[in-house]
Every structure is written in structure tokens, then in C-alpha cells.
Amino acid sequence: MATSASHDRVINFGAGPSALPLPVLEQSQAGLVNFENTGIGIAEISHRSSEFTTFIAKVEVNIRSQLDVPPTHAILFTQGGGSAQFAAVVMNMLARYKLLHPEKGGAETVLDYVVTGSWSKKACEEARRLTVGGHAQVRVVVDTRQHSRDGQSFDNIPPHAAFAFSPDPALVYYCENETVDGVEFAHEPGSATAFPYGLLNPNGEAKLLPLVADYSSSFMCRRIPHLADHAVIYAGAQKNIGPAGVTVLIVRQDCLVDVDAAAQLGAIPVPTMLSWKTLSDSKSLYNTPSVLSVYVTGLVVERMREQGGLPYYEELNRKKALSVYATINEGQEKGVFRRKVKNGSESWMNVVFEVLGEGAEKRFLDGAKERGMTGLEGHRSVGGIRISLYNAITEEQAGKLVTYMREFIIEETKDKQQ
Ligand SMILES: Cc1ncc(COP(=O)(O)O)c(C=O)c1O
Structure with a gap:
């Protein structure tokens, strides 16, 4: 369905929102008018219709199979972009920690942040905002500017010896690919610039790591190393797999916690919309999702599957x-x-x-x-x-x-x- 508009397209090297495959855009045009032969366009159809619920379930299966996500982890879809998750990760992981350690106060509750660029810095700042009342201590594990050429740029992944993790943090946060600064952890195991997973659990104990990763700008561009060791991986769709408006979460089951029970024990109350358990219990349909964005994302990941x-x-x-x-x-x-x-x-x-x-x-x-x-x-x-x-x-x-x-x-x- 090549239109004259498609012939006028330029090559878009933008950082996000960014280019989408032309065949997907053309397929979306048809879906906008008539979604899966329902006679209703995708932007008009009820998110509770069997056609849409079947579609979103298929998107999940497609992401799960391509990334090899184990059954220990749920795949969820939400809104608010990566920025909403800056807050959600703090609140949900603090609720989890409170349920595990009700005796610990804010002084003994630590949030570890690896700061390798502008986005992890921003996430760390959000953590500070949310814990200003003393709910937790925000610690910078490493700030890569201190290892840079000029002492102020994010231009490197520092040596593993520079990473000083806390012994029992409520979360360990990193951003896999820093979109603004162009800095990314290497994927090759054993590389000096890979994320130092081994340092998180040096004695190899059987424990569930509170590891949180922002994969917004590298999601599904290649495999995710140590995926199963993560508590949470999240990504806004609008770089690699879809339009803005949908965020994909991969959450380990033990992080889908009762945030209200945690609040009873003194954790920060969590807005319903930011609770991962609410999202999981409702199969990502607690409220009206961004139906159109989920649709285009679904077409992209299906095309990816077909291509190998x-x-x-x-x-x-x-x-x-x-x-x-x-x-x-x-x-x-x-x-x-x-x-x-x-x-x-x-x-x-x-x-x-x-x-x-x-x-x-x-x-x-x-x-x-x-x-x-x-x-x-x-x-x-x-x-x-x-x-x-x-x-x-x-x-x-x-x-x-x-x-x-x-x-x-x-x-x-x-x-x-x-
Ligand atoms: C790595 C990374 N994290 C988070 C964000 C913020 O995402 P959003 O604009 O979806 O809130 C961005 C945006 O570009 C990003 O590149």
C-alpha cells in the first residue's frame, strides 16, 4: 500500500520518538480504519473487547519468546514512559523491602544508583525527591563523571573496581544505554565494560537480587544479559519497538507486592496506577491502555519475529x-x-x-x-x-x-x- 506520502519520507535518525518500519506504518493505516476485521478502527475499539485482549496477549507472548523471558517474570504494559518508572521502581521496591524487613527504618534502607549518564542521574534525583522524608538513603554506587576525561562528562563505563555496592540494598539501579551521552554497557561476558553482575552477589548465594534496569533505548536491539537475575527491566517503546505511549515492564514475581500492606508498615503509599501488582492482577488493563500504541508495538514485534x-x-x-x-x-x-x-x-x-x-x-x-x-x-x-x-x-x-x-x-x- 505505498502512498505518495511514503515516497516523500526522509531517513529519521532521531533519538525518540524515532523511525518505525514502513511496512508497519502501512499496516497500521489499515488497522486505524478496520482492526482485525471488526469493522472498528484500533483507536476506537474497546480495550475489553475479545479482539484487543487477544491482541495484547499475543504481544506479550511475542516479547517473551524473543527475549527468552522465564516464567518467573511477568510482562506488563503501562503508560507514563520511562519517567513514571523512575518513581515506580523506588516505590514498589521500597514496599517489597519493607515487607521483607519490617524492622528496618529509613536509615537502614538503602537505594543504590549507578550513574552513567543523564537518564540514570535523573532517575537518581527522582529517588532523592521521593525519599526526602527519610524513607531511605539514596547512594551513588559510582558516578562515571569522576572517571571521565574532563571530570564532568558522561563518557565512560568505569572499571569494575569503582563500583561500590551496598551489602543489602532495596534496589540497585542502572541504565543499560544512556541515550543522551551515547554510553552503554558492553554485552560480551567478561568485558571490562560489562555491568559487573558478579559484584552484586560475590559469594554466589541463592538470593533474589533487587536489580533494576532502564532499557528504554536498547530494548530488543539484542539479547539482555542476565535477564533472569533482574528484579525489573523497563523500557518506553518509542525507540526500538513502537510509538510513545506504552512502556514495557518485565517484573520478577516477588516484586509484585501488596503495596498497601507495605504502607501499613510505614512504606511510602503507592498510587494505584504505579503499583506493578495492580497492573499484573489486571493483565495490564487496570485502566484504559494506550490501545493504538500497543497495536503498533504488536505489529513491530511480530515483524521482528518474522524476520528472525x-x-x-x-x-x-x-x-x-x-x-x-x-x-x-x-x-x-x-x-x-x-x-x-x-x-x-x-x-x-x-x-x-x-x-x-x-x-x-x-x-x-x-x-x-x-x-x-x-x-x-x-x-x-x-x-x-x-x-x-x-x-x-x-x-x-x-x-x-x-x-x-x-x-x-x-x-x-x-x-x-x-
Ligand atoms: C534511557 C532513557 N530512560 C528514560 C527516558 C525517559 O523516557 P520517557 O520520555 O518515556 O519518560 C528516556 C527518554 O528518552 C531514555 O532515553
Whole structure:
């Protein structure tokens, strides 16, 4: 169903909301008018209809099978984005801790935050806001700025020796991929820049770790290491798997706690809408979900399955990232580009760098725009260039950008070569 509008599309390298696969957008057009032959459009149909409840159950199965989520964990859909989860993780995990340790007061209740970039910093700030009355102590396990080149940038995953975890925290929080700063934990086991899972449980005891991960900008771009060891993994859909408006949660069953019982013991009362147990008990339908966003997300993950699932995307994303970083390195050697993130800490999904020279950044962005490529500006807080290479960006599209970057390097160094 190619329309003239689809022929006018540009390549969108934006960080989120971001590109979606064209076949999914075209399928969604049909679903907007008539969802699964009901004669009702997806934005009009009741979320309690058997057609929609069957659909959302299928989305869950599709995510569960592709990510290999074990039965110990529930998969839930909610709203409020990653930002609502900044609060929800604190409240639900504190409720869980209170039920496990009713005798412990706020002074003995610790929340551990690994701060590797702007989003984990923001999550940590939310934890401080919510515990200002003394419900818990927020501890920064490591702040990567202290290990950076200039002492103030988020440009690295620090050495494992720098991570100082508390002995029995109510939660340990990290952000797997920092969208603004382009810093990501490595996935290869044993890598110096992988998340130091081993340090959380050095004696290998049989215990349920309170590990919480924000996967908003790397969800389903490749497998999730140590998935089963996590208490909670969450991700806004709007980077890799759908439109804004739906957040996916993978929650271990022991974290689906009775928040009201915990509040009776002195934990922070939790709004019904933020309680993971409420969400789970209602099969993600406590209130009206973002039906349209769930639908488009469902189409994306179904397409992913048909294409070969995560092994296919892992390979595709590896290739795209390698070719873009190789080109940045070429530009760096010629004094045209400068990488911002240290080796081994760079993100597959959000590639950040600077274009050197007076007016050069604008020339780079203008040239990209002329060639039909947009969304390349760095986040407003840090500037520079950011290339987001989410799942929907094809190898061909990444290749077009790489070709342009090479042309740009040649153009910028022309005078030097003469
Ligand atoms: C890693 C990460 N976490 C959290 C958020 C906040 O998500 P939301 O805008 O869905 O609240 C973002 C947004 O870009 C993000 O990239």
C-alpha cells in the first residue's frame, strides 16, 4: 500500500520518538480504519473487547519468546514512559523491602544508583525527591563523571573496581544505554565494560537480587544479559519497538507486592496506577491502555519475529554500529570528527561525536538534510551530533549516512590535501 506520502519520507535518525518500519506504518493505516476485521478502527475499539485482549496477549507472548523471558517474570504494559518508572521502581521496591524487613527504618534502607549518564542521574534525583522524608538513603554506587576525561562528562563505563555496592540494598539501579551521552554497557561476558553482575552477589548465594534496569533505548536491539537475575527491566517503546505511549515492564514475581500492606508498615503509599501488582492482577488493563500504541508495538514485534527475532537484529545492529564508528574513526584521524565516548563504552544505538572546525557542524547537518537525512542533532543538553541506529534503521539507510560522512571528510580536508 505505498502512498505518495511514503515516497516523500526522509531517513529519521532521531533519538525518540524515532523511525518505525514502513511496512508497519502501512499496516497500521489499515488497522486505524478496520482492526482485525471488526469493522472498528484500533483507536476506537474497546480495550475489553475479545479482539484487543487477544491482541495484547499475543504481544506479550511475542516479547517473551524473543527475549527468552522465564516464567518467573511477568510482562506488563503501562503508560507514563520511562519517567513514571523512575518513581515506580523506588516505590514498589521500597514496599517489597519493607515487607521483607519490617524492622528496618529509613536509615537502614538503602537505594543504590549507578550513574552513567543523564537518564540514570535523573532517575537518581527522582529517588532523592521521593525519599526526602527519610524513607531511605539514596547512594551513588559510582558516578562515571569522576572517571571521565574532563571530570564532568558522561563518557565512560568505569572499571569494575569503582563500583561500590551496598551489602543489602532495596534496589540497585542502572541504565543499560544512556541515550543522551551515547554510553552503554558492553554485552560480551567478561568485558571490562560489562555491568559487573558478579559484584552484586560475590559469594554466589541463592538470593533474589533487587536489580533494576532502564532499557528504554536498547530494548530488543539484542539479547539482555542476565535477564533472569533482574528484579525489573523497563523500557518506553518509542525507540526500538513502537510509538510513545506504552512502556514495557518485565517484573520478577516477588516484586509484585501488596503495596498497601507495605504502607501499613510505614512504606511510602503507592498510587494505584504505579503499583506493578495492580497492573499484573489486571493483565495490564487496570485502566484504559494506550490501545493504538500497543497495536503498533504488536505489529513491530511480530515483524521482528518474522524476520528472525533478536539474532537477526543483533547482527544487523552490530554491522550498522561498526560501520558508523569506523567512519567516525577515519574522520577523527583526519581531524574532522572527534569521538566523545571512550573505547569500549560506546553505544550501538546512539552514536555521539563532534564535528570539528568553525561552522562545520552546521555544514554537516545541512548536507545531511539535503540528502534526506534528519534527526542528527545531539541532545540539547550536550550538543554535537547523535546518530540513533535503532532497529528500524536499515543497513542501506545506515550505509547512505556512512557514504555521506566519507564525502564530508573528503570535502573538509580538501584544502589540507592540496
Ligand atoms: C534511557 C532513557 N530512560 C528514560 C527516558 C525517559 O523516557 P520517557 O520520555 O518515556 O519518560 C528516556 C527518554 O528518552 C531514555 O532515553
